[in-house]
Amino acid sequence: MFFRVMRAEQYKLRRSPVWLAFVVLPVFPAFFGSVNLMNNLEILQLDWNHLWTQHSLFSSYFFYPALVGVYCSYLWRLEHFDHNWNQVLSAPVSVVHIFGSKLALAALMTLLSQGWGMMLFVAGGMACGIPLRVFPAEAGLWLLGGVCGGVAVSALHLLLSLVIRSFAVPVGIAMAGGIIGLGIAAKGYGYCFPYALLSMGMSANGQEDGMSYPLFFGCCVAFIGMFWALGVFYLKKHDVKTG
């Protein structure tokens, strides 16, 4: 049943312009990170690690959360239109599957966007003249951490976009959350805040130093489970608003 619901969700996304955001927006931090590295070679070194700090710093704090916000808002958009909630909730489908299938799609898009971001990072590094043979093995961990943190933010945003019927407001919240996450991560409480988990997972600004990966992945799983459960609870207990 879960996969049939997921396929239905995929049908809803056909011909949607949301893919454009995932293709175009990661180009900006890649370009910006590379230009910034080349402009600051007196304080930064021309290597993959320094390029990654430039690449991930702004994207993980400001733009990936907002991007996830756009995508999650879009996933609930159709349900919030007209009287579609009546149809969704009267269909013989478990609400656990409805929320879960949207979460699976959000996770897939997070994986694709992080993968695309990594490809742009490699391209940016090569354009700057950094040799590919010294490409760091930790990049796989940065990618995995970014995806896990991204899925935790996706779970939160699916809940927010389920509760808030506006398309735009959760995107604003995501932007604000990313910036607040910057402060919370700097204070050392990043494990308690999904937006900070995203930046920690991406190892923005070299945050992996002293970071506990088991705790990080445990927190991601806990947030995903908690927001999924809250979403299901909301769908079960809350009367829908239509029209």
Next chain:
Amino acid sequence: MMTALRMEIWKSRRRWLWLICAALLAVELLWIFWAFHHPGEQDRQKGWLYLLYNMPLLNGVLFPVIGGTLASRVADVEHKGNTLKLLETLQTEARLFHAKLLLGMLYLLTIVVLQIVMILGMGVFYGFYGRPVLLDYVQYALFLFTACFAVYAFQLVLSMTVKNQVVPLCIGLAGSFIALLLMFLPYPLPRLLCGPYGFFGALSLVYMKDWNRDTRIFQLVRIPTPWGSFAVLLVWMVVIYLVGRIVLHRKEL
């Protein structure tokens, strides 16, 4: 015109537009708290200038998205209710556009005034030395309001033209990127050419120089007021307004 504006205010009831503005101010307040949580001697000495240096960066990152969100909330009500057909038979589309621009202007003016009060209050709270140069803060407020309004007007045209609000919001997100990117570029000219987004940096009144990586000592310099850049922004606003009028006039209902 006042009737149209009053209608917009009625339509915006319970749409939580004030909450978007409050969220922006709350994030900025948190940012200042974080930046100055243990102010040193250098922070207190240069605090008033440092605020004028730091805030345009934050406004540039946040405002394209927040302005896009505000514009989307104001415009989307017509798409959802399919009300453009009705409204534009009762009044010209220009009148509706003007009313929505005015509504946004009211919110933006409130944001700018509250932001100025907030940052001046924070400066007093942290005990910055000396007094702020009020003329600098008045100019900062004028430039911030104008740049924000230009972004809002641009996003409003997009949100009213395109029914699917993903598109204007993604453009707003890209605008945040562009604003940030342009602030770090060493060349000033691109800031004037990339739509309204580059003006958060182009209208900055303070420039940092001689930053020492080891001692973390830097100099902040009050540069001459960039009236030329402000004039270019006004030209952009006229272009956005005229193009918006034409696009909305030609839009098929």
